Amino acid sequence: MGKLLIVGTVAFDAIETPFGKTEKILGGAATYIGLSASYFGLESGIISVVGGDFPVRYLDMLSDKNIDLEGVEVIKEGKTFFWSGKYDYNLNTRETLVTDLNVLAEFNPVVPENFMDCDFLMLGNLHPLVQMSVINQIPERPKLVVLDTMNFWMDNTMDELHQVIAKVDVITINDEEARQLSGEYSLVKAAQKIHKMGPQYVVIKKGENGALLFNNGDVFFAPALPLEDIFDPTGAGDTFAGGFIGYLASSHDVSFENMKRAVIYGSNFASFCVEKFGTERMQNLSQNEIQARLKEFKQLTQFDIELTH
Amino acid sequence: MGKLLIVGTVAFDAIETPFGKTEKILGGAATYIGLSASYFGLESGIISVVGGDFPVRYLDMLSDKNIDLEGVEVIKEGKTFFWSGKYDYNLNTRETLVTDLNVLAEFNPVVPENFMDCDFLMLGNLHPLVQMSVINQIPERPKLVVLDTMNFWMDNTMDELHQVIAKVDVITINDEEARQLSGEYSLVKAAQKIHKMGPQYVVIKKGENGALLFNNGDVFFAPALPLEDIFDPTGAGDTFAGGFIGYLASSHDVSFENMKRAVIYGSNFASFCVEKFGTERMQNLSQNEIQARLKEFKQLTQFDIELTH
Numbered sequence: 001m002g003k004l005l006i007v008g009t010v011a012f013d014a015i016e017t018p019f020g021k022t023e024k025i026l027g028g029a030a031t032y033i034g035l036s037a038s039y040f041g042l043e044s045g046i047i048s049v050v051g052g053d054f055p056v057r058y059l060d061m062l063s064d065k066n067i068d069l070e071g072v073e074v075i076k077e078g079k080t081f082f083w084s085g086k087y088d089y090n091l092n093t094r095e096t097l098v099t100d101l102n103v104l105a106e107f108n109p110v111v112p113e114n115f116m117d118c119d120f121l122m123l124g125n126l127h128p129l130v131q132m133s134v135i136n137q138i139p140e141r142p143k144l145v146v147l148d149t150m151n152f153w154m155d156n157t158m159d160e161l162h163q164v165i166a167k168v169d170v171i172t173i174n175d176e177e178a179r180q181l182s183g184e185y186s187l188v189k190a191a192q193k194i195h196k197m198g199p200q201y202v203v204i205k206k207g208e209n210g211a212l213l214f215n216n217g218d219v220f221f222a223p224a225l226p227l228e229d230i231f232d233p234t235g236a237g238d239t240f241a242g243g244f245i246g247y248l249a250s251s252h253d254v255s256f257e258n259m260k261r262a263v264i265y266g267s268n269f270a271s272f273c274v275e276k277f278g279t280e281r282m283q284n285l286s287q288n289e290i291q292a293r294l295k296e297f298k299q300l301t302q303f304d305i306e307l308t309h
Numbered sequence: 310m311g312k313l314l315i316v317g318t319v320a321f322d323a324i325e326t327p328f329g330k331t332e333k334i335l336g337g338a339a340t341y342i343g344l345s346a347s348y349f350g351l352e353s354g355i356i357s358v359v360g361g362d363f364p365v366r367y368l369d370m371l372s373d374k375n376i377d378l379e380g381v382e383v384i385k386e387g388k389t390f391f392w393s394g395k396y397d398y399n400l401n402t403r404e405t406l407v408t409d410l411n412v413l414a415e416f417n418p419v420v421p422e423n424f425m426d427c428d429f430l431m432l433g434n435l436h437p438l439v440q441m442s443v444i445n446q447i448p449e450r451p452k453l454v455v456l457d458t459m460n461f462w463m464d465n466t467m468d469e470l471h472q473v474i475a476k477v478d479v480i481t482i483n484d485e486e487a488r489q490l491s492g493e494y495s496l497v498k499a500a501q502k503i504h505k506m507g508p509q510y511v512v513i514k515k516g517e518n519g520a521l522l523f524n525n526g527d528v529f530f531a532p533a534l535p536l537e538d539i540f541d542p543t544g545a546g547d548t549f550a551g552g553f554i555g556y557l558a559s560s561h562d563v564s565f566e567n568m569k570r571a572v573i574y575g576s577n578f579a580s581f582c583v584e585k586f587g588t589e590r591m592q593n594l595s596q597n598e599i600q601a602r603l604k605e606f607k608q609l610t611q612f613d614i615e616l617t618h
Contacts, residue, residue, distance in 0.1 A: 089494075090494055185398075185399055186536070186537055186538060186539075187535060188535045188536060188537045189537055206518070209515070209518040209519075210518075210519075210532070212535060218608070219535055219608075219609060220608070220609060220610075220612070221532045221535070221609050221610060223519070223530045223532065226496060226497045226521060226528055226530070227495070227497060228495055228497045228498055229495060230495075257612075260612040261612055261613075261614050264612055264614060265614075287617075291616050291617055294614055294616055295616055297614075298614070298616075299527070299528075299529070300528060300529060300530050301529075301530060301610050301611075301612075302610075302611060302612075303529070303566075303569040303570055303573055303610075304570075305570050305573060305574075305603055305606075305607070307600050307603055307604055307607075308596070308600055
């Protein structure tokens with residue numbers, strides 16, 4: 001069993017989809033990553049920051065999942081990061097209505113003593129300088145460092161982002177971000193260019209069209225599970241990342257063959273995440289449900305063709 | 310080995326992509342379907358119509374692939390169906406520049422005597438009344454009837470189209486067409502509604518995002534092979550259909566497990582088709598190339614996860 005450290009936002013989200021609307025609910029990249037990874041029963045901790053307005057019951061819920069919160073700073077006089085967004089009718093595009101950075105604006109991550117020897121590090125979507133600060137605080141390089149980022153940092157802090165990208169083993173981005181980062185439309189060519197920036201593994205997320213894992217010449221594809229209804233896509237990418245690194249940390253094996261399984265586990269958790277608003281579905285999954293859906297993934301993708309040459 | 314009958318266009322295409330432009334070259338749904346199915350070494354024939362301007366060397370090339378052309382009527386004083394289209398920079402959308410129906414306007418398909426006992430019937434994209442006429446000429450229902458169609462017929466001849474759909478075992482359409490036909494955005498729900506129209510199997514093609522095979526509760530997904538460059542998408546859907554029905558006819562097995570393999574074969578051939586203009590790549594494939602790429606499909610999609618429940 002590996003020891004997993006996650007840095008990312010713990011936040012309030014207010015979400016509007018064609019199916020309904022929420023008040024401020026629990027959100028944030030580290031929340032989704034932590035919940036998803038928690039199903040592997042490993043030692044994990046979050047580094048983040050919240051305000052005095054953040055409900056203790058949310059922190060208790062995460063603690064109950066065996067997620068260490070020593071690295072979550074509570075700034076009593078501050079307010080928690082708040083994001084609000086609205087999805088269009090087919091859930092493929094969303095509009096950001098509000099982004100209140102609040103306590104996140106001055107976020108200064110501090111790695112707890114107990115996680116100085118973490119061997120799996122997940123850098124959730126944040127300012128590249130915050131991500132770099134965490135890398136720099138850990139004395140011995142972890143076995144695997146996974147970076148998630150987004151177009152906002154490419155638009156505004158590309159130099160700092162490139163410095164972080166150069167230091168990680170895996171980058172997870174969506175297809176449009178891969179194109180923006182590489183300047184290539186073909187995702188095969190985009191992955192080739194991104195490999196040269198540093199990461200040995202490139203994961204390109206395509207939402208309802210699945211995810212690609214590139215490792216130089218090799219490529220693996222995991223579809224998204226076809227669902228009757230997608231209720232709320234918020235957090236699906238972070239949930240994917242949490243399932244991916246959580247599986248790798250629990251098996252302590254970072255071979256390409258094992259990364260294939262990790263991508264399937266990530267897709268599996270993401271398929272649950274989108275079934276309800278926010279983190280609701282991810283708070284209470286049973287191992288039976290997880291295994292039953294893995295079986296669906298096998299039926300969806302596995303075939304036997306004998307090769308004659 | 311089954312006997313495969315294909316009805317569809319044999320045509321001239323003029324294609325413009327970001328990578329180049331062709332004069333009138335060989336095209337047409339039945340041409341792509343026939344070429345793709347020809348690699349299975351089965352008995353196959355085409356029903357179509359061309360004009361006196363259609364080069365004998367094109368017909369010879371198809372005959373050399375063991376495709377029976379007795380059902381291809383040549384109207385000496387007529388001109389061959391001509392389509393011209395232009396793709397945008399990322400090849401995802403195309404504009405039709407010219408559609409000259411010519412001899413196709415009066416197409417009256419006649420099933421050759423030798424194919425009255427065909428056991429696999431592929432209805433390529435054509436007016437639903439032409440497709441229905443072929444169904445009605447065959448005295449004993451074939452083992453499997455596959456229908457391809459497009460949004461044009463949904464816009465203009467929906468009643469006639471529904472009558473044909475009610476008579477087939479498999480329908481192949483793209484994602485937007487599945488949504489239009491069913492009125493459902495979710496492809497899972499769309500497939501459920503289309504099942505109720507008749508077809509036991511629904512294949513939804515998503516271009517570079519792969520293809521889904523639905524059989525009531527069961528679903529299988531085949532990705533498109535990630536390629537460095539896509540040169541010309543023309544004919545990819547027909548090539549997919551030809552590989553799909555060609556494999557089924559050659560193995561004479563229409564179980565769901567075998568249809569999974571057929572979808573992979575279809576995707577395999579489509580991945581070759583898009584590598585060059587028109588039918589060029591599909592005219593000269595070796596069994597080694599086909600098998601090598603099937604191996605790539607296996608590496609792309611196969612994983613081993615042991616289920617614990």
